[in-house]
Amino acid sequence: MADEKTWKGGRLGPFHISKRYKNVAVDLGRLYEAENIRTGAPALLLMPGAHANWEPEDSWLVRVSAQTEPPFISMEVEQAPSSGQLSKLSDMLDLLTSTVERLEKNEEARAHLTGGPVGTWKRWVGRTRRLLRSRGWLVVAGLAVTLSAVIWSRVSQDPEGPRGEQRAGAGVGELATSEDKxxxxxxxxxxxxxxxxxxxxxxxxxxxxxxxxxxxxxxxxxxxxxxxxxxxxxxxxxxxxxxxxxxxxxxxxxxxxxxxxxxxxx
Structure with missing residues (x-):
C-alpha cells in the first residue's frame, strides 16, 4: 500500500499524475487521472488504501483489448513474475474493475480515457506549466542566468569573439590567395x-x-x-x-x- 504521508503527487513510474478524483472510490484508495510520459496515452492510477484489502506482491504488466468484428476480448501478458500466481492477477483485475465501476457516470473520466494520446505539443505545454508551478523553474532560471553571465564575460573580454579569430585566420589565407595568379x-x-x-x-x-x-x-x-x-x-x-x-x-x-x-x- 502506498505511503499517503510521503507521496505528494507528480511522477510515479512511467506515469505523470495530473489530478485526483476526489470523493470517488475512496473505499478503494486514492484515484488519479494520469498519462503515460513516453506515449502520452491516458491512464488511471489507483493507490490502494487500507480498506482495499490488497497489497501488491508481484509486478505484472498486462494489456487488455477488445474488438467488435470479429468480436473478441484479449489479455496480453507483457511482463509476469516467474513464480506468479493467477490468483494475484485476478485480484489485481478485480480491483481495477471495481475502480472503473466507480467512474461509470463520471463525464470527466470518460472524456479523459476516450480522448486518445496527448499530442507532443500539449504534453510540452503541460509539463512547462507544471514546472512553473513547482520550484524547479527556479533551478532552470538560475542555470540560464549563470550561463548567460559566462557567455557575456567571454564576449566582453574579446570583442571580436570566435568570429574575430576566424576573420584573422582567414585574412592570411585571403592574402595568399590574392597573390596567386x-x-x-x-x-x-x-x-x-x-x-x-x-x-x-x-x-x-x-x-x-x-x-x-x-x-x-x-x-x-x-x-x-x-x-x-x-x-x-x-x-x-x-x-x-x-x-x-x-x-x-x-x-x-x-x-x-x-x-x-x-x-x-x-
Missing part, C-alpha cells in the same frame, strides 16, 4: 577565350579585373573581383570557379585597361 582568364578584348573547379576566392586574383565591373558586358562583381557567369552548372569543369551553385570565370585585368569591352565572344 588565376589558372585562366576571360579576356573580353579577345575572341575565342578558353573556358576555365576551384572554389571562388575571397579576394580577386592579382591579374584579375577588379570592381567596378561592366554588367553590360556580362560581368558580375563577387568579393571585389569581376567574373563572368557560365551556362554550365556544378559540377563545374576543371578550370572553372564554383560559387553558390554556379560556375564562373574571372575577367582579365587587361580588358579593363583597354576600356569597357563591347561583348564576350563565344
Amino acid at each position: 588565376a589558372p585562366d582568364m576571360v579576356d573580353l578584348t579577345r575572341s575565342g577565350a578558353t573556358a576555365i573547379a576551384y572554389p571562388l576566392p575571397a579576394k580577386p586574383f592579382s591579374d584579375q579585373a577588379k570592381a567596378p565591373c561592366y554588367p553590360k558586358s556580362g560581368e558580375v562583381e563577387i568579393n571585389g573581383g569581376c567574373w563572368v557567369e557560365l551556362a554550365k552548372r556544378p559540377p563545374c569543369y576543371e578550370r572553372q570557379a564554383e560559387y553558390q551553385g554556379k560556375c564562373y570565370m574571372p575577367v582579365s585585368a587587361r580588358s579593363h585597361q583597354q576600356g569597357e569591352p563591347r561583348s564576350l565572344q563565344p
Whole structure:
C-alpha cells in the first residue's frame, strides 16, 4: 500500500499524475487521472488504501483489448513474475474493475480515457506549466542566468569573439590567395577565350579585373573581383570557379585597361 504521508503527487513510474478524483472510490484508495510520459496515452492510477484489502506482491504488466468484428476480448501478458500466481492477477483485475465501476457516470473520466494520446505539443505545454508551478523553474532560471553571465564575460573580454579569430585566420589565407595568379582568364578584348573547379576566392586574383565591373558586358562583381557567369552548372569543369551553385570565370585585368569591352565572344 502506498505511503499517503510521503507521496505528494507528480511522477510515479512511467506515469505523470495530473489530478485526483476526489470523493470517488475512496473505499478503494486514492484515484488519479494520469498519462503515460513516453506515449502520452491516458491512464488511471489507483493507490490502494487500507480498506482495499490488497497489497501488491508481484509486478505484472498486462494489456487488455477488445474488438467488435470479429468480436473478441484479449489479455496480453507483457511482463509476469516467474513464480506468479493467477490468483494475484485476478485480484489485481478485480480491483481495477471495481475502480472503473466507480467512474461509470463520471463525464470527466470518460472524456479523459476516450480522448486518445496527448499530442507532443500539449504534453510540452503541460509539463512547462507544471514546472512553473513547482520550484524547479527556479533551478532552470538560475542555470540560464549563470550561463548567460559566462557567455557575456567571454564576449566582453574579446570583442571580436570566435568570429574575430576566424576573420584573422582567414585574412592570411585571403592574402595568399590574392597573390596567386588565376589558372585562366576571360579576356573580353579577345575572341575565342578558353573556358576555365576551384572554389571562388575571397579576394580577386592579382591579374584579375577588379570592381567596378561592366554588367553590360556580362560581368558580375563577387568579393571585389569581376567574373563572368557560365551556362554550365556544378559540377563545374576543371578550370572553372564554383560559387553558390554556379560556375564562373574571372575577367582579365587587361580588358579593363583597354576600356569597357563591347561583348564576350563565344
